[in-house]
Amino acid sequence: MVDTLSPEMTIREMFATTDAKDVEANAAFLTDDIELRFGNNEPVIGKPAYVAMSTDFFASLKSLRHEIHAVWTVEGDVVITEMTVHYERLDGQQLSLPCANIFRLRDGLIADYRIFMDISPVFA
Numbered sequence: 001m002v003d004t005l006s007p008e009m010t011i012r013e014m015f016a017t018t019d020a021k022d023v024e025a026n027a028a029f030l031t032d033d034i035e036l037r038f039g040n041n042e043p044v045i046g047k048p049a050y051v052a053m054s055t056d057f058f059a060s061l062k063s064l065r066h067e068i069h070a071v072w073t074v075e076g077d078v079v080i081t082e083m084t085v086h087y088e089r090l091d092g093q094q095l096s097l098p099c100a101n102i103f104r105l106r107d108g109l110i111a112d113y114r115i116f117m118d119i120s121p122v123f124a
Contacts, residue, residue, distance in 0.1 A: 007105050008071050011079045014110065015066040021058040027051050031111040038115045060123070062088040066099075077105040087122045095121055 017025040036044040070082040104112035
């Protein structure tokens, strides 16, 4: 069960489902009222909106992989990650971009998800 994992393991397992492009397994790590903010885009609020956004995002890529360099757990339920995200576009072009995320967990699930990166090269 997701809520029995440590905060760090919750995030690591969530990224494994992201890299597998498994939207349903990914959504199992989220609260129903999840708020995702990707860069300066408008927030995505609620699990149905997150699932719809993730489905579209995953369909726009051949593959992606999160290479985690560092993880910090703060105040027991806040997790910060420093990563390189490797993307393969549908046209076969590969890109690797730096990324940092902040997660706030509630009852073992991700309630707030902030992504700090410039993803524009992936869609240029």
